[in-house]
Amino acid sequence: xxxxxxxxxxxxxxxxxxxxxxxxxxxxxxxxxxxxxxxxxxxxxxxxxxxxxxxxxxxxxxxxxxxxxxxxxxxxxxxxxxxxxxxxxxxxxxxxxxxxxxxxxxxxxxxxxxxxxxxxxxxxxxxxxxxxxxxxxxxxxxxxxxxxxxxxxxxxxxxxxxxxxxxxxxxxxxxxxxxxxxxxxxxxxxxxxxxxxxxxxxxxxxxxxxxxxxxxxxxxxxxxxxxxxxxxxxxxxxxxxxxxxxxxxxxxxxxxxxxxxxxxxxxxxxxxxxxxxxxxxxx
Amino acid sequence: xxxxxxxxxxxxxxxxxxxxxxxxxxxxxxxxxxxxxxxxxxxxxxxxxxxxxxxxxxxxxxxxxxxxxxxxxxxxxxxxxxxxxxxxxxxxxxxxxxxxxxxxxxxxxxxxxxxxxxxxxxxxxxxxxxxxxxxxxxxxxxxxxxxxxxxxxxxxxxxxxxxxxxxxxxxxxxx
Numbered sequence: 325x326x327x328x329x330x331x332x333x334x335x336x337x338x339x340x341x342x343x344x345x346x347x348x349x350x351x352x353x354x355x356x357x358x359x360x361x362x363x364x365x366x367x368x369x370x371x372x373x374x375x376x377x378x379x380x381x382x383x384x385x386x387x388x389x390x391x392x393x394x395x396x397x398x399x400x401x402x403x404x405x406x407x408x409x410x411x412x413x414x415x416x417x418x419x420x421x422x423x424x425x426x427x428x429x430x431x432x433x434x435x436x437x438x439x440x441x442x443x444x445x446x447x448x449x450x451x452x453x454x455x456x457x458x459x460x461x462x463x464x465x466x467x468x469x470x471x472x473x474x475x476x477x478x479x480x481x482x483x484x485x486x487x488x489x490x491x492x493x494x495x496x497x498x499x500x501x502x503x504x505x506x507x508x509x510x511x512x513x514x515x516x517x518x519x520x521x522x523x524x525x526x527x528x529x530x531x532x533x534x535x536x537x538x539x540x541x542x543x544x545x546x547x548x549x550x551x552x553x554x555x556x557x558x559x560x561x562x563x564x565x566x567x568x569x570x571x572x573x574x575x576x577x578x579x580x581x582x583x584x585x586x587x588x589x590x591x592x593x594x595x596x597x598x599x600x601x602x603x604x605x606x607x
Numbered sequence: 608x609x610x611x612x613x614x615x616x617x618x619x620x621x622x623x624x625x626x627x628x629x630x631x632x633x634x635x636x637x638x639x640x641x642x643x644x645x646x647x648x649x650x651x652x653x654x655x656x657x658x659x660x661x662x663x664x665x666x667x668x669x670x671x672x673x674x675x676x677x678x679x680x681x682x683x684x685x686x687x688x689x690x691x692x693x694x695x696x697x698x699x700x701x702x703x704x705x706x707x708x709x710x711x712x713x714x715x716x717x718x719x720x721x722x723x724x725x726x727x728x729x730x731x732x733x734x735x736x737x738x739x740x741x742x743x744x745x746x747x748x749x750x751x752x753x754x755x756x757x758x759x760x761x762x763x764x765x766x767x768x769x770x771x772x773x774x775x776x777x778x779x780x781x782x
Contacts, residue, residue, distance in 0.1 A: 434700050554673050557651060561652040581680065
C-alpha cells in the first residue's frame with residue numbers, strides 16, 4: 325500500500341507500547357458505535373494492534389511479539405479459521421500472547437495453561453512518512469511545555485485568569501483549550517508571554533503533555549481531554565463523599581495517592597479545597 | 608447515628624476498558640437506563656445500602672493512560688470485583704497478567720469476585736476461562752466466579768447476593 329496524499333492528511337501516529345517508537349498507520353473508521361475496528365501493523369519483530377472508533381480515533385493500542393510459523397514446525401498447530409494456514413500453539417514458550425502473520429491478516433494467540441483462544445485481525449501497512457508536528461509541539465515552540473501545563477492548571481482551577489501569550493500562538497492555544505476543556509476557561513490576551521511561574525500541582529499536566537507529544541492531534545487531544553475529565557470526575561465523586569462522609573473519610577481514601585503521586589495528590593486536594601495534613605485520617 | 612452493627616465496605620471494581628464495569632454498577636443500584644453509560648474517566652463512586660451494610664463501589668477506569676492515577680485508590684478496599692468481557696480474550700488475559708498483580712500489590716488477601724460480563728454474547732470457551740481462574744487463584748483470593756449480563760440483567764441477583772455474603776463474613780470477623 326503506498327502513502328497517497330489522502331493518507332498523509334489522515335493518519336494516526338502513536339507510541340508503540342512495546343518498543344516506544346512511533347507507529348503510523350492510515351486512520352480507520354469503525355462502522356458503528358460502540359463497536360471498535362481493530363487493525364494490526366507489523367512493527368519490526370512485533371505486531372501492533374490499534375482499535376479505532378467510528379470517529380476514527382485510536383482508542384486502544386496493544387503490541388504482541390511476532391512468531392514465525394517456520395520456526396516451530398514440530399510443535400502443536402491449528403489451522404487459521406480465515407485462510408487455513410498453520411498457526412503454531414506454543415504452550416511451552418512462556419508466552420501468554422503472541423501474533424502470527426498471514427497474508428492479509430494477523431492471528432493473535434492467547435495462551436493460559438494448556439488452553440488457547442485466537443483472534444484474527446486485518447493487516448494494514450505501516451506508513452513511512454516523516455513525523456508531523458502536532459498541536460502541542462506548535463504551542464511548545466512558542467511558550468514552552470511547562471507554561472502550557474501551568475495554563476492547563478489555571479483552566480482546571482476554573483478561575484477566570486488573564487494570561488498574555490504571543491499573538492502568533494493565541495488562536496492555536498484557544499483552539500487547543502476549547503477542545504480539551506470544551507471551552508476556554510481563562511482569558512487569553514495578546515502580548516509578550518507573562519511569567520506564569522511553576523507550581524507542583526501542574527506537574528501531572530506536564531507529564532501528560534510529554535506523553536502525547538509525538539501523537540497525532542486527535543489522539544493527543546483525546547488523551548488530554550480524558551485526563552481533564554478524569555480529574556474532574558475524581559473531584560466530583562470525592563466532593564460527594566465529602567458532603568456525605570466528611571473530611572476524615574475523604575482523606576483516608578486519598579492518602580494512598582500521596583505515596584504514589586504526591587503532585588497529583590496536591591492537585592486533588594487543591595481542587596477539593598481540602599488539606600488532609602490537618603485532618604486526622606482513620607486508616 | 609448508626610447502630611454498632613452498621614458496616615461500610617469499599618468495593619473496588621476493575622478490569623479492562625469496555626468490559627462493562629459501570630453498566631454492572633448502574634444495574635445494581637437500579638439505574639433505569641444502562642444505555643446512558645459512558646466511558647468512565649478516572650473513578651466513579653456509587654453507594655448501595657442494605658441490611659445495615661453500605662457498599663461503596665469504586666469503579667475504576669480501565670484505560671491504560673489513567674492507571675498510575677487510579678491504582679492508589681485500590682488501597683483500603685475490602686472486596687475486589689474484577690470484570691472481563693466474555694467476548695474479548697484480551698480482557699481476560701489482562702485480568703490474569705495485570706489486574707491480579709495490581710490487586711496483589713495493593714491489598715492483602717482481599718476476597719475477589721471475578722465477573723464474566725456480556726454473557727449474552729459470550730464467545731470465550733469454558734476451558735480457557737477455567738484455566739485463567741486457576742492462574743488468578745495463584746495470585747489473589749478468588750472467592751467466586753460468575754457469568755452475568757449487564758445488558759439483560761442475567762446473573763445480577765446472584766452477584767449482589769455474593770457481595771452481601773462476603774460483606775456479612777467480613778462483619779462477622781469484626782472487619
